Amino acid sequence: xxxxxxxxxxxxxxxxxxxxxxxxxxxxxxxxxxxxxxxxxxxxxxxxxxxxxxxxxxxxxxxxxxxxxxxxxxxxxxxxxxxxxx
Amino acid sequence: xxxxxxxxxxxxxxxxxxxxxxxxxxxxxxxxxxxxxxxxxxxxxxxxxxxxxxxxxxxxxxxxxxxxxxxxxxxxxxxxxxxxxxxxxxxxxxxxxxxxxxxxxxxxxxxxxxxxxxxxxxxxxxxxxxxxxxxxxxxxxxxxxxxxxxxxxxxxxxxxxxxxxxxxxxxxxxxxxxxxxxxxxxxxxxxxxxxxxxxxxxxxxxxxxxxxxxxxxxxxxxxxxxxxxxxxxxxxxxxxxxxxxxxxxxxxxxxxxxxxxxxxxxxxxxxxxxxxxxxxxxxx
Numbered sequence: 001x002x003x004x005x006x007x008x009x010x011x012x013x014x015x016x017x018x019x020x021x022x023x024x025x026x027x028x029x030x031x032x033x034x035x036x037x038x039x040x041x042x043x044x045x046x047x048x049x050x051x052x053x054x055x056x057x058x059x060x061x062x063x064x065x066x067x068x069x070x071x072x073x074x075x076x077x078x079x080x081x082x083x084x085x086x
Numbered sequence: 087x088x089x090x091x092x093x094x095x096x097x098x099x100x101x102x103x104x105x106x107x108x109x110x111x112x113x114x115x116x117x118x119x120x121x122x123x124x125x126x127x128x129x130x131x132x133x134x135x136x137x138x139x140x141x142x143x144x145x146x147x148x149x150x151x152x153x154x155x156x157x158x159x160x161x162x163x164x165x166x167x168x169x170x171x172x173x174x175x176x177x178x179x180x181x182x183x184x185x186x187x188x189x190x191x192x193x194x195x196x197x198x199x200x201x202x203x204x205x206x207x208x209x210x211x212x213x214x215x216x217x218x219x220x221x222x223x224x225x226x227x228x229x230x231x232x233x234x235x236x237x238x239x240x241x242x243x244x245x246x247x248x249x250x251x252x253x254x255x256x257x258x259x260x261x262x263x264x265x266x267x268x269x270x271x272x273x274x275x276x277x278x279x280x281x282x283x284x285x286x287x288x289x290x291x292x293x294x295x296x297x298x299x300x301x302x303x304x305x306x307x308x309x310x311x312x313x314x315x316x317x318x319x320x321x322x323x324x325x326x327x328x329x330x331x332x333x334x335x336x337x338x339x340x341x342x343x344x345x346x347x348x349x350x351x352x353x354x355x356x357x358x359x360x361x362x363x364x365x366x367x368x369x370x
Contacts, residue, residue, distance in 0.1 A: 021331070033323070037096065037319075044315050057304065059319055060304065061145055063323070067149070068153075071330060
């Protein structure tokens, strides 16, 4: 038994090409591991008690937004030459 | 996994986060069924596994939900009903857990839960496999707006029963609170088959709920000292980036194909519950 209702069409968004997405994600990940991971770990180790919980939870959401926004920003601006032309 | 251990496991944690993020972004699940056992294998104590897992899930689900929202896959009105009822359900489940620790009912309930997950996996697979070759249509809803007061969900283009939505939130939250994780296994198919919500919207909306429930779980576990934020943040770096690709997959794949690919996940969840039962590590 099926409803004859069509699903809403996917909303049109400016999606970067997959190649640009992969390059941007890899760049952001490399930058995180090289520049951010150690200072964040040291900062967490240096904090204790309620401040550590507040900092940890803040970083959980803050880092997610930061990395995601950085990857989006990079992917939209990379526009690498296509595979065919490369 | 702290200090020196974290240093040596950093790349493993990032890779684990990537896999969990990809699955979470694609199917709207938290991914604790993979991350939990993997962290345990890496040598993290069980109490820290649960809290750390929840913390990493909260962050990467935020990124995944943003991408689904940009593609029109998040029904905020539906989420506004689901989130509070799920939180109440989780709290009731956690209290029931305390009660069952003192009784012998836990084994029976865990068996029933495993049976429900196994049934869901098989049902979703059979239904979506049959729908695979037909024109894209959503499955018929079991509960339309005629069951009690109804509400129109504009993003989903569905008039659904408020009681059914609250029931889905309560039951999935209760079982999640009782057995730990696995909420997405139940909620996504429940939204699709009981309310007729499009699969992509069910996935995106589910992620919005995962942010709240796992964020709340991470907070309560952090108060008890059960969260290693260093490990959670390292996993999350991979998870955030993996979930971006997951959201992309969801947008480009047929809804019936998404459900076929989703079907093994509840079966895996059932296997995990059975394993816990047999090894004597079932949560209740």
